[in-house]
Amino acid sequence: MRISRRKFVTTGAAAWAAGVIAPGARGVARVAGAAAVPDDTKLPPAFDSLRPLGDRIHPITADEYKARIARAQQLMTDAKPDYSALYVVPGSSMVYFTGIHWWPSERILGLLIPQSGDPLLISPAFEEGRLHENLHWPIEIRVWQEDESPYRIAAAWLKAKHVSSGRIAVESGTPYAFFDGLRKAFPFPEYLSGDAIMLGCRARKSAHELELMRLACEATFAVYKATFASLKEGIKQSEVSAMIAAGYQRMNLEGDSLVLFGPAAGFPHGTHVDRQLREGDGVLIDGATTIEGYHSDITRTSSLGKPSDKLQRAFEVVRKTQDAALAAAVAGKTCGSVDDAARAVITNAGFGPNYKYFAHRLGHGIGIDEHEQPYLVRGNRVILEPSMTFSNEPGIYVPGEYGLRCEDDMAISESGEAKLLTPGFAQSLAVPIA
DSSP: OBOOHHHHHHHOHHHHHTTOEEEOGGGBEEETTSOOOOOGGGSOGGGGGOOOOGGGOOOOOHHHHHHHHHHHHHHHHHSSSOOSEEEEOTTHHHHHHHOOOOOOOSSOOEEEEESSSOOEEEEEGGGHHHHHHHOSSOOEEEEEOTTSOHHHHHHHHHHHTTOSSSEEEEOTTOOHHHHHHHHHHSOSSEEEEOHHHHHHHHSBOOHHHHHHHHHHHHHHHHHHHHHHTTOOTTOBHHHHHHHHHHHHHHTTOOEEEEEEEGGGGGSTTOOSOOOBOOTTOEEEEEEEEEETTEEOOEEEEEESSSOOHHHHHHHHHHHHHHHHHHHHOBTTSBHHHHHHHHHHHHIIIIIOSTTSSSOSOSEEEOSSSSSEEEEEOTTOOOBOOTTBEEEEOOEEEETTTEEEEOBEEEEEOTTSBEEESSSOOOOOSSOSOO
8 A cells, every 4th residue: 555655744644553544446545534535516616627638648558568577687687797587576666567556465476577588476376366357468477375385486486497596686675574585485596686677677768658757747737727726715735635636536537745834834744734724825735646657746836825025035046946957967967966956056045055944855766656766866876867757846944934845857858958747847936837
């Protein structure tokens, strides 16, 4: 079950501890006691123009999944020394390679990708039928009964593939029990992090992946535009979040948001206080949706009525920072250099040093995971390459007073410079969405 940081912050950790979070459709968390999603007919008039994207959405094909596996195999072959196999368990990498969305469980569903040849899925026997329903093309499945070891089945398959030495790459999100189980059943190879292979596969997006991300950004813009047009004094942060969720539903999508008013935005991820909107408050909305599993991640800050001079100045600095980051994100440069360029603008404007008021990294990779490698953070030596995708999200936060963040998504183009995946930067506090 995926609990987004936005939903966790806005509903409170106490809800989790009390066990009131229950799974909703497609594994999206629903939180007892949170503001109910309003009926479509009760949405403000600004939401009337929202429509499903329909045939503009093109799902990932079986051939694309197969090409991803082939890419991983090539990376395993080219590594010095090479890798004999890649071990993946349920999560975003399983989705990336197979399209299989699988509920996390103590019962392992494992994907083994050998350096050459066809992959293998290892499944609980009673789940085999459901697993077949999730396949996008035929993949060999070997099952284990409740009193059997799935790791012995994996070991036998690896031995048949003549993997008796060499290295096995383990996807970094693998729970320790799943890693240790295979290592004990098949102790001969060296087990190492599969991050280099996963970065080589997932960091550079295909044209189709970029298309899906642009659609997700476009949908978020449409919902935000309706939301900002519908703000009124007295509305609660939770009510705006619910309104945004209903807007996505009108587009046949699912999405969430972090909504912060006034001083609450002085903490980048907010507080548990459900503040009401007051005249002059800043309004920060950070949210996302997915199209075929590919994320948007967009933040806009506006105000109800005339903004304070402090908020206005902070907005102007943050927008200049976004421009500087976009200009600095060039193929061949390091990820860390983009953060350096952005942080220099904010520091030179008097909001430094270091992380004093710009309290977080500039951005993160984005794709199937909303936050994924590589990260635009100081000291990161990963080299920018064409088709890498990132958030560009500088902010200024003054606890007890105000907070402001502008966040757009961008991709490194084939010509080397960064270009926006979002339709455009914020024009002003008054016009956060053009």
